[in-house]
Amino acid sequence: MKFLSTIALSILSFLGVISASNTTNTFTNPVRDQNGSDPFLVYIEPYYYLLTTTWRDVQLTRSGTLNGFRPGLGSSTGSETKLIYKMANPNPAGGNDVWAPELHNLNGTWYIYFSQDRKSWVLPGASDPWDWGSRVYSDVDRIRVHQEWGIDGTVVKIPNWGEYFVWSCMTNSTTQELQSLCIAPLTTPTTIGQFHTLSQPLESWERVEIPVNEGPAGLYHAGGRVWIAYAASFCKTVDYAIGLLSWDGANDPLSASSWTKSQGPVFSSANGNFGTAHNGFFTSPDGTETWNIFHATSNANGSCGADRQTFAQIMNWSDDGTPEFGVPVKAGEVLRAPSGEGE
Numbered sequence: 001m002k003f004l005s006t007i008a009l010s011i012l013s014f015l016g017v018i019s020a021s022n023t024t025n026t027f028t029n030p031v032r033d034q035n036g037s038d039p040f041l042v043y044i045e046p047y048y049y050l051l052t053t054t055w056r057d058v059q060l061t062r063s064g065t066l067n068g069f070r071p072g073l074g075s076s077t078g079s080e081t082k083l084i085y086k087m088a089n090p091n092p093a094g095g096n097d098v099w100a101p102e103l104h105n106l107n108g109t110w111y112i113y114f115s116q117d118r119k120s121w122v123l124p125g126a127s128d129p130w131d132w133g134s135r136v137y138s139d140v141d142r143i144r145v146h147q148e149w150g151i152d153g154t155v156v157k158i159p160n161w162g163e164y165f166v167w168s169c170m171t172n173s174t175t176q177e178l179q180s181l182c183i184a185p186l187t188t189p190t191t192i193g194q195f196h197t198l199s200q201p202l203e204s205w206e207r208v209e210i211p212v213n214e215g216p217a218g219l220y221h222a223g224g225r226v227w228i229a230y231a232a233s234f235c236k237t238v239d240y241a242i243g244l245l246s247w248d249g250a251n252d253p254l255s256a257s258s259w260t261k262s263q264g265p266v267f268s269s270a271n272g273n274f275g276t277a278h279n280g281f282f283t284s285p286d287g288t289e290t291w292n293i294f295h296a297t298s299n300a301n302g303s304c305g306a307d308r309q310t311f312a313q314i315m316n317w318s319d320d321g322t323p324e325f326g327v328p329v330k331a332g333e334v335l336r337a338p339s340g341e342g343e
Contacts, residue, residue, distance in 0.1 A: 165185075235303070237302040238269045
């Protein structure tokens with residue numbers, strides 16, 4: 001019986017689901033229960049840094065544990081939030097909302113990219129991810145990355161090729177304008193070169209209610225392998241799910257032919273979590289694991305609003321080195337924390 005118990009515990013640990021009594025390093029989803037959409041998280045010792053869509057500003061929260069982001073636990077776990085940017089003239093009816101902030105290190109300097117007015121912006125760099133000076137940035141401080149319609153900008157780093165800006169853009173098909181993905185070389189942290197169409201929502205699973213490709217996120221693995229995850233279909237549906245583009249590892253990343261699209265969603269609604277998309281990836285504190293951070297809603301009809309919550313879940317890798325996303329674990333499940341947390 002002891003042998004069987006050991007096997008069972010090992011299986012649960014592999015899946016990331018484990019009883020709190022078996023380890024002190026655990027957390028419970030959701031890690032953010034309101035304004036948890038479009039999450040981005042990075043670990044820089046000794047903190048996790050989390051950004052989500054808060055609509056009128058950019059807020060940066062840090063915590064030594066994932067559980068520290070949960071409401072009501074901040075004071076006991078040392079999490080703290082800093083206001084980085086606040087729009088000068090918010091429109092009460094919306095339309096100029098701030099979306100999808102991300103924190104990226106480029107040549108030793110940290111930059112925050114975000115969307116506002118359906119355009120892509122970046123805030124001047126800081127030498128430390130937490131030190132953005134004593135004042136709050138405003139509209140006059142932001143730098144526009146490109147002149148076209150665009151949201152959800154991210155930085156993708158491709159070995160031996162360089163750094164690229166990837167975002168959700170508008171492109172034309174034979175019959176309509178489509179919300180697609182575009183890619184351009186990042187010539188400086190605030191400027192891009194010629195952009196190219198990377199992906200259009202042409203598959204049926206990308207076109208539920210509205211054809212959409214948005215929320216790109218770079219995923220990396222051993223041997224220089226690179227993928228770009230993205231959100232497909234309209235956010236206000238339960239079919240809002242993660243698709244995946246796979247780089248061939250050899251040809252020009254600016255060419256759509258160098259990327260292969262997944263045959264369908266690689267991560268989608270399950271276990272009471274709906275609209276499980278617009279995600280990011282982060283590495284565990286000890287560098288041995290890749291984790292998926294994504295938003296979801298408990299609304300069975302789907303949602304594009306502030307009721308979306310932030311979830312974290314470990315990724316696995318198949319024998320051939322391709323990512324395995326699994327299925328969303330239900331809210332309230334006690335999970336094993338990322339490897340190295342608290343050590």
